[in-house]
Amino acid sequence: MRVLQLIDSLDAGGAERIAVSYANALADKIVFSALIATRKEGQLYDQLSENVTYLFLNKKKAVDFGAVLRLRKFIIKNQVAIIHAHGSSFFTAVLTKLILPKIKIIWHDHYGARSTQSRKKNQVLIFCSFFFSSIFVVNLQLKEWSKNNMFCKKVIFVPNFASMRDESKKITNLKGVENKRIVFLANLKNPKNHIAILKAFYDLKIKDLGWTLHLIGKDYEDDYSQVLKDFIKSNFLENHIHLYGSRSDIQYILSQATVGVLASTNEGFPVTLLEYALASLPVISTNVGYCSEIINDGVNGLLFDPLNESQVKKSLKKIIGDEPFRKMIAENFKQTVIKNYSKEIVVEKLMAEYKK
Missing domain, CATH: 3.40.50.2000 (Glycogen Phosphorylase B;)
Structure with a gap:
């Protein structure tokens, strides 16, 4: 199994942390585990396992053909079978699938507020869902929303998992009194x-x-x-x-x-x-x-x-x-x-x- 986690940035947000955690965890389980950041690097880069293959696309705009071609080259070179696209990175994944039709896209929705949003606010996402093989969601409200609105009807709840990080770092000393x-x-x-x-x-x-x-x-x-x-x-x-x-x-x-x-x-x-x-x-x-x-x-x-x-x-x-x-x-x-x-x-x- 050869899987790529795709995320727009490596800032310390929830979706970003899950993408890194998945890439790290899979590195010990499958033949090839990679992570690609499309638009921005960040502090989570330091938490990537040395067993995870990494690439920064340096995407400059919404439709950046140079970035898409770099992603295509990476996929072909490393024989990636699955793009696991987190959050807003789905758009880059779909552009890549248009020139590499055999690639399988799994989209992962981490955005809790989407369950209260209209179809109109998610028009691009809904259109792109036609190209998804399946959708992962992090709660049951999002599962219901995707089933009701997306072209891809294979929607699976996948819980986030607990994984403590930065075990050796001791930098920040909190102010205040201990135990309070x-x-x-x-x-x-x-x-x-x-x-x-x-x-x-x-x-x-x-x-x-x-x-x-x-x-x-x-x-x-x-x-x-x-x-x-x-x-x-x-x-x-x-x-x-x-x-x-x-x-x-x-x-x-x-x-x-x-x-x-x-x-x-x-x-x-x-x-x-x-x-x-x-x-x-x-x-x-x-x-x-x-x-x-x-x-x-x-x-x-x-x-x-x-x-x-x-x-x-x-x-x-x-x-x-x-x-x-x-x-x-x-x-x-x-x-x-x-x-x-x-x-x-x-x-x-x-x-x-x-x-x-």
Whole structure:
């Protein structure tokens, strides 16, 4: 089996991390595993296994024939049979199939918000789906959407898997007091909804109890992040809420944390939750996307409606105020993830689907 993971960038986003994880995991299982970034490289390049063949296409525009020809040459040279295209990279994959008809395209949808979007907003994707052999989705809402809207009707739910990363890196030292750190691992952009957690942190006066909040994720220096910075400054929270930007030593960061949070208004299947679990962190999470399938409220985590401020505050208050409860749900969550979302289980499913 010879498979290529195709992704538009190697920035530290959810789809990008899954593409890298798949390429790495398959390198030990199949004859040839490759990853190609089409438009942009990024920090995830450092996490690629030395057994994964890598190429950067340096695509400059939507229809870049030079990039397509470089991809075609790579496929022919390495006898690639399957392009596993993640997210928006489907367009490059389809352009390649037009000049290399025998290549098989599997498209992987990681974008949770698509399940609420119209056909009109996805016209190009829907047209291109005519060329897909199958579609992988990360939650059941996306599965329903694809079955109802796409030309390709072979739609398979494939869960993301847990895989801790950057095992040797110890770079980022979190500020604040040990055993009182809340970590929020998400790039600073919609629909991650950081402001909901910032408001709850402030309203509950958590800083007075010695707790700190740590935002780990890319800062796009836009209106979204400015709102967060203005809130922190206007409420004199500079010594209690800390922004670190994009970081590569996530495992080390999580080892210093006490609680993990996620507050998105839309989600697919957040890898962040799996990483929190493997780091033995108790979690409070939004109930959107696949989150409520992973988390059993009150048993292995706490769920809230991300648009309901009182629910957000109730969950945050409960988890910081009850240490035995934190320990119980953290262990339960870790066992849930190891049992159901391990690399071995998901990769076996992936390979079985490739063979069909």
